[in-house]
Every structure is written in structure tokens, then in C-alpha cells.
Amino acid sequence: MSTPTATRPSLEGSRYDISARSFWEQDFWARNEVFSEFRRDCPVSWHRPYESTLLPPDEDTPGFWSVWKYDDIKYVSRNAKLFDSGRGMLMEDFPEVVAQASQSFLCMDDPEHAQLRAIVSQAFTPRRMRKIEDWIRQEVVSAVDDVIELGEANVSEALAKQIPGRIFADFFGLEGDADRRMVMDAAEAMLAWDDPTIAQGRDALEVYGEESMKLLDLCYELIDERRTKPGEDLLSWCVQAEVDGRKLEDWEIGAFFTLLAAAGNDTTRHSIAHALQLFTVHEDQRELLLGDLDGRLDGAVEEILRYVGPVQQFRRNATEDTEIRGQQIRKDDKVVIWYCSGSYDEDVFTDPTKFDITRTDNKHLGFGGGGPHFCLGSALGRMMVKYALHEVYTRMPDLRTGEPEYQVNNFIHGVHHLGATWTPGPKTGTSA
Numbered sequence: 001m002s003t004p005t006a007t008r009p010s011l012e013g014s015r016y017d018i019s020a021r022s023f024w025e026q027d028f029w030a031r032n033e034v035f036s037e038f039r040r041d042c043p044v045s046w047h048r049p050y051e052s053t054l055l056p057p058d059e060d061t062p063g064f065w066s067v068w069k070y071d072d073i074k075y076v077s078r079n080a081k082l083f084d085s086g087r088g089m090l091m092e093d094f095p096e097v098v099a100q101a102s103q104s105f106l107c108m109d110d111p112e113h114a115q116l117r118a119i120v121s122q123a124f125t126p127r128r129m130r131k132i133e134d135w136i137r138q139e140v141v142s143a144v145d146d147v148i149e150l151g152e153a154n155v156s157e158a159l160a161k162q163i164p165g166r167i168f169a170d171f172f173g174l175e176g177d178a179d180r181r182m183v184m185d186a187a188e189a190m191l192a193w194d195d196p197t198i199a200q201g202r203d204a205l206e207v208y209g210e211e212s213m214k215l216l217d218l219c220y221e222l223i224d225e226r227r228t229k230p231g232e233d234l235l236s237w238c239v240q241a242e243v244d245g246r247k248l249e250d251w252e253i254g255a256f257f258t259l260l261a262a263a264g265n266d267t268t269r270h271s272i273a274h275a276l277q278l279f280t281v282h283e284d285q286r287e288l289l290l291g292d293l294d295g296r297l298d299g300a301v302e303e304i305l306r307y308v309g310p311v312q313q314f315r316r317n318a319t320e321d322t323e324i325r326g327q328q329i330r331k332d333d334k335v336v337i338w339y340c341s342g343s344y345d346e347d348v349f350t351d352p353t354k355f356d357i358t359r360t361d362n363k364h365l366g367f368g369g370g371g372p373h374f375c376l377g378s379a380l381g382r383m384m385v386k387y388a389l390h391e392v393y394t395r396m397p398d399l400r401t402g403e404p405e406y407q408v409n410n411f412i413h414g415v416h417h418l419g420a421t422w423t424p425g426p427k428t429g430t431s432a
């Protein structure tokens with residue numbers, strides 16, 4: 001399976017062909033097995049262009065490199081001068097206009113990246129996170145209140161999705177259930193452009209374009225309102241913010257909004273859904289968790305993020321000729337870093353396929369490799385997952401899930417449907 005740079009043999013048709021859409025229709029463990037073989041036999045591998053319908057590759061479009069090992073992923077992530085982000089964020093290419101309108105500073109390099117990130121990062125500082133901790137807990141309590149009397153539900157939709165949806169709505173001052181629901185649905189669909197259930201016959205570009213347009217249209221309406229009547233929310237903040245002595249343009253604020261809707265909602269929602277399923281399948285870990293919920297939750301959250309790999313990949317482009325692990329990378333080559341593989345690297349994690357909430361020193365790559373694009377919402381994401389599990393296993397301790405239906409998705413590791421049952425309980429304040 002070695003890949004000499006000169007010939008770059010194709011993997012097409014083989015089980016290592018991650019550029020085939022069918023690869024992503026396989027079960028997680030089948031994919032994980034392939035990633036493990038790459039780590040062992042070909043830790044920096046070359047691939048043909050993805051079979052994308054976002055922007056179908058031209059005849060002569062080059063493929064991309066994949067970086068599979070933990071240390072190499074961190075190296076690429078932290079070396080932003082040599083591996084930039086401004087020319088595309090994933091192994092698939094997006095039309096430039098679509099990327100600009102929806103991906104904001106995720107798809108930029110410094111100094112623009114740092115300037116724009118600084119505007120919203122004030123909303124996510126650890127100090128501010130501590131301040132809003134009780135409010136987050138309250139939102140989780142009422143999300144559980146909404147389902148607890150039912151005794152059964154698709155918990156991916158009815159519970160996990162609602163938690164970040166509520167928090168996001170409040171951050172941006174969205175009023176009314178209709179807007180909140182629209183944002184959650186559009187954010188979900190936007191990040192699952194390849195999934196047939198979500199696409200409903202549309203091609204990938206239509207899915208991404210139509211869903212991001214819904215978010216932008218709402219944002220533009222809200223920007224007008226906030227200009228005349230500013231509030232305390234993040235959108236009012238963005239409307240008043242200045243970069244280099246100038247106010248942000250509407251399209252820049254719209255791209256912020258779309259980025260945060262996509263980055264904050266689905267990542268967290270799927271992490272929570274996967275967690276509920278993992279604690280059904282791994283009875284021993286469930287007993288450990290329920291035996292000391294307060295003592296073990298923080299470790300459990302880290303292990304969930306490692307094990308699930310909610311965000312599977314991000315891409316960079318080489319800014320000059322270079323080398324990773326002896327493999328020659330040419331200037332402009334695409335370099336995809338596989339966080340979901342790094343978090344299973346046998347050289348870093350003992351027994352990586354074991355789900356172990358007591359794992360110590362769990363430096364997973366769930367939030368990225370530590371470079372300038374490291375997840376801005378990591379503290380918020382952790383908090384939402386933690387309080388979700390705390391509330392569920394305190395008030396619905398016998399919750400068990402059924403067989404999950406996963407999304408077909410090379411970016412987010414998502415769960416469409418996750419049926420669950422539990423003994424119905426009272427809403428807060430309604431117990432006898």
C-alpha cells in the first residue's frame with residue numbers, strides 16, 4: 001500500500017478508496033479499520049479527488065494527501081504558515097462564492113482569520129463560560145422536561161438536537177420556535193450534503209447552497225432589526241464591532257452566523273446522541289458512570305469526543321514544497337488531516353478501540369490539532385455534552401437506545417435517528 005510520490009498509484013476500487021462515496025456508506029468500524037491500516041502502512045497517503053457533487057472535479061483536478069497519524073496531524077494543524085486554510089476547508093472543494101458566504105474565518109488565514117475570530121471569541125472565553133454555566137444547565141433541564149414524560153423518542157432529534165439549538169438561539173437572540181427550528185434543521189442539512197435522507201433528491205451543492213441561504217436570509221433580517229434596536233446578543237455585538245476601523249459588512253456577519261450555526265449545533269448534537277448509544281452498548285462503562293456521575297463525567301466527555309470523532313477531517317493546502325514522514329508534498333497540494341484517525345493512534349492511546357471513560361491524559365483531537373483554527377466553542381461544547389449526560393442519567397437512568405441510523409457523511413460523524421426508551425418521569429416542579 002505504499003505510495004511513491006512519482007507514480008501516485010490510484011486506490012480506486014480498493015477498500016482504501018476514501019474518495020468513493022460508497023466508502024462513507026460503510027459502518028464506522030469498517031472505516032476505522034481502514035484508517036488503522038493507513039496509520040500502520042501508509043501514514044501519509046495520496047488519493048484521487050472525492051466523487052463530489054458539490055463541485056465535480058475537472059478532468060485534471062489533482063487529488064489530495066491524507067495525514068493519518070496523531071503527531072503529523074498536530075504538526076500540520078500548528079504550522080499554519082506551511083499549511084494554510086484559505087483555499088478550502090475539506091477534501092471536497094466548495095464553489096468559492098458558497099465558501100465565502102458560509103465559512104467565514106474557518107476558511108481564512110492570518111491576519112484576517114485572527115481579526116475576525118477575535119470579534120466572536122470574546123463570547124466564548126473561559127470566564128464567560130463560567131458565568132453562563134448555570135444558564136446552560138437550566139436550558140438542558142428544560143430540554144429534558146420536554147421529553148421526560150414520553151418514555152420513548154428519537155432522542156437524536158427530540159433531545160440531543162434541541163440542546164445546542166436552544167443555546168445557539170439565545171446567543172443570537174432568536175425569538176420564537178419557528179426560527180430556532182429552522183436554524184437547527186438548516187445547520188443539520190448543510191453539514192450532511194451527501195446524505196440521501198437529508199438530500200431528498202437534491203444534489204450536494206443544492207443541499208449546501210439552499211440550506212446556507214436559509215440561514216443567511218434569516219441573519220440579514222435580524223441584522224436590520226439589530227441596527228435599529230441593538231440587544232445583548234452576539235448578533236448585536238457583530239453589528240457594532242469594528243475591524244481595522246471599519247464596521248463589518250452584512251455578508252461578513254452572515255458568514256459568521258452560518259459558521260457558528262453549523263459549527264456549534266451539529267457537532268454537539270451528534271456527540272450527545274453517540275454518547276447515549278455508547279452507554280447503552282457498553283454496560284460496564286455505564287455502571288462506572290452511574291456509580292459516580294459527578295466524579296466521572298468530565299473523563300466520560302473527553303472519551304466520548306475521542307471515540308466518536310464528531311468532526312472527522314479538515315483540510316489545508318501546502319504553501320511550499322515540503323515533506324511529511326518522508327513523503328514529498330508539493331506547493332499547493334491539498335493536505336487533509338484526519339482527526340478521527342489521530343484520536344485512535346496506537347502510538348498515543350493505549351487500547352484505542354476500547355471505550356474507557358477512566359482513560360487518563362486523554363489528549364484527543366476531537367476539537368482539532370491545536371493550531372489557530374482550534375475549536376472556538378470547545379468549552380461550550382464540553383459543557384453542553386456534560387450537562388446533557390448529567391441530566392439524562394440523573395432523571396432517566398434506565399434510558400436505553402435502539403439501533404442508530406447514521407448519516408452518510410465524510411465530514412461529520414452524525415446520527416439521524418436514535419430511538420430510545422426509558423421510564424417516564426415528571427417534569428421539574430411537577431413531582432408530587
Ligand code: HEM
Nearest residue numbers: 105106263264267268311314367368373374375376377381
Ligand atoms: C462537541 C462539540 C464540538 C466539536 C467536536 C467541535 C469540533 C471542532 C473542530 C474539529 C474544529 C476545527 C479545528 C481545527 O481545524 O483546528 C472546530 C472549529 C470551530 N468550532 Fe467547534 N466543535 C464543537 C462545538 C462548537 C461550538 C459549541 C461552537 C460555538 C458555537 C464551535 C465553534 C467553532 C468555530 C467558530 C470553529 C472555527 C475556528 C477557527 O477557524 O478559528 N464549535 N470545531
